[in-house]
Amino acid sequence: DRIGVGFSKFISLGNKADLAENDFLELFRTDDTTAVIAAYLEGVKDGPRFMDVARRVTREKPMIVVKSGRTAVGSRAVSSHTGTLAGSDAAYNAAFRQSGVIRADSLEEMLDYSRAFSTYPLPQGRKVAILTNAGGLGILTADACHSIGLSITSFEEETITKLRQRLPEAAGFYNPVDVLGDASPQLYEYALEVLVDDPNVDGIIVLVSPQAMTDVPAIAQVLTKVIKTSNKPILCNLAGGTRIAAGEELLNKHGIPNYSSSERAVASMKALCDYSSIKVKEHTAPVLMAADREVARKIIDDAIRNERRTLGLESLDLLEAYGIPVVQSRMAGNLSEAIQVCEEIGYPVVMKIISPDISHKTDVGGIKLNLMNAEDVERAYLTMMSDVKHYMPNAQITGVQVQQMVTGGKEVIIGMDRDPQFGPLLMFGLGGVYVEFLKDVSFAVAPINDKEAQHMISSIKTYPLIAGVRGETPSDIKAIIDTLLKVSQLVMDFPNLMEFEINPLMVMPEGKGCLAMDIRLTLRKE
Template sequence: MLDRMFNPKAVAVIGASRKEGKVGRAVLENLVANGFENIIPINPKDTEILGFSAYQSILDIPKEKSVDLAVIVIPAKLVPEAIAQCGKAGVANVVVISAGFKEAGVEGARLERECVEICKQYGIRMVGPNCLGIIDTDSGLNATFAANMAHKGNIAMMSQSGAICTVALDWADKTNVGFSKFVSLGNKADLDENDFLKFFEKDTSIKVIAAYLEGVKSGPDFIRIAQDVTRSKPVIIVKSGRTSVGSRAVSSHTGTLAGSDAAYNAAFRQSGVIRADSLIEMLDLSRAFSSYPLPKGRNIAIVTNAGGLGILTADACASAGLNIASFEEPTISKLRDTLPPAANIYNPVDVLGDASADVYAHALEIVLADGNVDGVILLVSPQAMTDVGEIAEKIVNAIRKSEKPILCNLAGGTRISEGEDLLQKNGIPNYPSLERAVNSMDALCSYYSIRNRKYTSSEEISSDKDAADAVIKEAISNKERILGLESMDILASYGINVVDSRIVKTLPEAVGVSEEIGYPVVMKIVSPDISHKTDVGGIRLNLKHADDVERAYNSMMSDVHRYMPDARIAGVQVQKMLSGGKEVIIGMNRDPQFGPLLMFGLGGTYVEFLKDVSFAVAPISADEAKHMVSSIKTYPLIAGVRGETPADINSIIDALMKISQLVMDFPEILEFEINPLMVMQDGEGCVAMDVRFTIDVN
């Protein structure tokens, strides 16, 4: 159906206008200006607009006109009836440019819901409302009120912001960048990013997909669809709303550290999406994928006529994780024979400031032929003797023949303009800074791995689900939103080792249980109102005999009552004190878009201070669990440094997968945290020492 939206036999413009400055006039003019011929204006007051016969209603159009697309540009309150008339007329696709829907308040939201219901009733697909419109350069369709028509190319772009669309179109017009399709998503009342990802994947005219998003409608579907799409086409997304402003209050470390942006980072990484940090970066990367072949590795050669630029580029490559290629011996010999004696023939290759275009061309040809080189970054600085225009001609010829990417930074301003214009005329980017060239090369290299990534599914975990269900149902029945140490049975029911412990109500019980468990012991306050026990003196460690237990019990109760006099005290947990392990944290915060967001990091009291954590959207596979563990900066402390015995990393991976299964099985769990999970030496497993659940009791 969407094929006919972008390549319609005829387009009706509902709200077409004779008046200059009206949106309905601009849409009509854009359709006409780009050669689209089968245009039908709809306006109850006119019989002819811009030379086209106009109709009072879409129902008045003769059936043989075969309208596949209606563009609606009328007041919001009239839109539902207009869509219903489209349905009766057999129009399958509508683009609602009109504003005044959910973005405008309660009444607008009601109108938008009404539009969606009418679309469902008639099987209509809708873009918008509150959007700029759509463009297809293959069919010549410009159903927008933008000031520019896109140049023909192989990039598809969608955006929730109409203004971002116009910025991108204007940038592309200046830089000679081409698009295949352009979609302003608007409010996404019907068609959304998932629908267009699937459609763009099948479109052979599209090589790269770019998007500006403020959010996704269905996170799990997005991950699944993007995993399929990114196997064949790069998907580059700039996502706004990165800060935690406006996020809901949370009580756990996981919730505090997560925020919605962590979920998007995890989801993008798990689905192969390349996240751009800015609109400029999104456009840079889109252009790189549009223009260049993919490198087969991360080994980069640098060719320059300025040593300083070469060194800066090498530094930038190292920071990005790109390798400075080591040349094969024949390459070095050829460079030695070709370049002046003072030139640097090792990587970066410095052809010297007075290098001619031919010298550049020879150096580039030799370097590209090296089997150790996967891509080239070429730098030109404007010396008095540098013919930038002639060098640009050689670059164009080289890029046309090369099976490896050659990214250019003609550095400077006025003196490089001739070369820059020549590159742009031939559809070749000139990156304004070496850092942007390096960043684009990094994206090209990364996508080669993304495209060949194999996604493994999560494994079914054996568990006593009924036992966990009983604990959670009891909590819901009692309206107990917070479950702490008393809920260790939930972990045990999923095969996670928990520390030997008892909950007591009195000091004599504490002493008796300590004797039974065996010293040394730990005591922890049990309260649904206390999230961070250390902050209120609610933990006592390394108690070695009864006198220690008595003193610790009394002082702990005193401290807790002093810091939190209104806290409900359910008792004290006495547990065996373990030593010799590494403390880690496993947590979960249920994200509104993506669902369970798992967190892993070093545990104990410093997790919020260090913020050295990793995230993944559940359910996760063993491979994803391994990535979570290995991607934190302090991973070497777990893996073992300077002769230390490594911690049992496999037991952490096992625990992460079990927690993933637990939170998928029970959507009632809103937040969850084991802190700490004590990980013993390799082969000795791990033990949950403390736990906290937040349950949806409504």
């Protein structure tokens, strides 16, 4: 009541013995008295259906969720509280992003965003103007905008000319616009209306610091007047505790939120900008990828029949069945076979240990590179067997894999972990030995379309290394997208694939394709 927030419906789900969040989301989607949907969730009952319903909802109304249980401790607490399998936080982040849900990190944030959505028009872009009477506060707000992905816009020359006509000579006429500490309500009103008229401005953050001559209630009055008539969102931060209480009360009386810090105003502006993009985003269903599913089924069924739950390089045929290019590769059971295979493939070659017990071959000396002749192969084979037995004496070794040595590409990783709530969670990142250290990866819930695959690739921090930096030839990103789509199809076709990893996928320069160099997967019984 104090801040004038009203609820059309307030529902507590309890342990969801019968009805769950998905049922109520369908109701709220068509409820004319509901403009914004806000939810606290500990888990969802049916992840895929939740995503499907949320996509439909967010085309029409913003949906904000606080999801608890994002840490291991919190996940255990969720499970003991409601009996809900928490699922991974990465899966929830991916599912929310793919279905248009805006995630808030706290109940306070959820209410901030809800008030913004129920008060303001959506911005047309992410270009923000800042109006302030305190330079330091303006700079902090500009920093917050930049760090969160909002653009501090440049003004039209006409805007700067108009500001110069009325603002003091010592004022700041660019962005942030500083009307100085003695600014009158009329000066605030004039500057704000000039900024609203600038086509380069999509949204405005107004900062008011109570200084000796600041008439906070009168400024709040003119802010209310402009906000009510503006077709652009104008978010307010009247800072100063009890000294701005009268101004804050006036804003609240008109249903206008006052954000207690500029960072909260910036976060709410970002939520508005994000939803503006979400609302117009088209979701296209994934295209069914061509594959020899019978060959793939036979490989998986044979492994289950032989009670083999972990498969390594020997399952490269599974990738070929889905049209994923694999490196030329042969298995050998002993040294003489290894030398013979090397001669047939042609030097230089790579030799890798085959063992269902070894996930990270490099760590135990299980990979030997750039072998140029039979002498190199013999020396590498003997050293490898000795090293592996030293590091993992109980590992079951079934032989070695000999592959053609491939150079000139970038190593990436494509993986999947089957989340208990949302199903196959795909992962992409820089591959090889770096993935464990950089942990620079992105996630998406399968099935995905080509736009989602592109987003997975471009959202990692090391994307410039793949796209080409400082004159480097770009990697074949189309080939990565194609591989992600085929892996998405594979893990959807076979629900008993629990974990899956191509590492590395060697990506060649643009137009030259890619090659899967190594694979590891884990199965469960049907």
